[in-house]
Amino acid sequence: MRRLVLLSLAVLVGCAFTPSGERGGDDELTLDGAVGADASDDAVTATIDAPACADTDGDGLCNDVDPWPCGATAPTIAPMVAAGTDVWGQIADVSIAGGGNTAVVQPGAQLSYSLTWSLRDSDFLCSSCQDQIEVGLVPGGRQRCVYDDNPPQNQTLTGSTTVTMTAPSAPGVYALRFQLARDFSCNAFGRTGWWIAEPGNDRTFGVLCVP
Numbered sequence: 142m143r144r145l146v147l148l149s150l151a152v153l154v155g156c157a158f159t160p161s162g163e164r165g166g167d168d169e170l171t172l173d174g175a176v177g178a179d180a181s182d183d184a185v186t187a188t189i190d191a192p193a194c195a196d197t198d199g200d201g202l203c204n205d206v207d208p209w210p211c212g213a214t215a216p217t218i219a220p221m222v223a224a225g226t227d228v229w230g231q232i233a234d235v236s237i238a239g240g241g242n243t244a245v246v247q248p249g250a251q252l253s254y255s256l257t258w259s260l261r262d263s264d265f266l267c268s269s270c271q272d273q274i275e276v277g278l279v280p281g282g283r284q285r286c287v288y289d290d291n292p293p294q295n296q297t298l299t300g301s302t303t304v305t306m307t308a309p310s311a312p313g314v315y316a317l318r319f320q321l322a323r324d325f326s327c328n329a330f331g332r333t334g335w336w337i338a339e340p341g342n343d344r345t346f347g348v349l350c351v352p
């Protein structure tokens with residue numbers, strides 16, 4: 142029993158070992174119970190050199206075991222993000238590649254994210270206006286509209302959609318954001334960028350880390 146416990150401890154120490162450089166060069170692990178027939182001659186001392194590894198964000202965790210290789214930890218993104226008054230929109234239930242609203246994606250990888258959108262147009266001055274909910278990356282640009290129609294007046298519409306995309310090729314942190322638009326259509330007059338201006342951080346519904 143003692144041998145099992147000590148071995149488990151050794152494994153734990155091994156897992157927690159982080160070659161950050163903070164602990165200097167060599168680290169010593171004492172593996173009791175690793176060899177020998179009885180506890181008295183079990184003790185061996187193994188010296189382990191810190192393995193070289195890529196640690197892009199310098200937090201002491203190698204990239205291949207770092208759950209968020211773009212900083213200490215993934216940012217916390219609100220599960221529902223809303224904007225607007227006369228034309229109100231909301232994005233919720235965001236799942237990137239089957240996970241939550243933050244994800245590590247490899248450069249240039251194909252991925253998809255799903256979301257639930259809601260929209261209410263209570264602007265009585267323009268009952269014939271078309272509305273759009275645009276989504277895209279900042280930095281990176283608009284991807285598409287998840288809503289593009291003239292909604293019934295002052296009713297909350299809701300729908301779900303999945304957006305497929307190619308991850309950026311350059312390492313970095315990219316925000317998924319939405320913009321409310323009132324163009325004639327999503328691509329009126331060949332427009333492919335954001336309506337009026339790139340949306341700010343208050344319209345972030347997801348974050349991608351490209352290591």
Ligand SMILES: [Ca+2]
Nearest residue numbers: 198200202207
């Ligand atoms: Ca790291």
Ligand SMILES: [Ca+2]
Nearest residue numbers: 209210212213
């Ligand atoms: Ca990290």
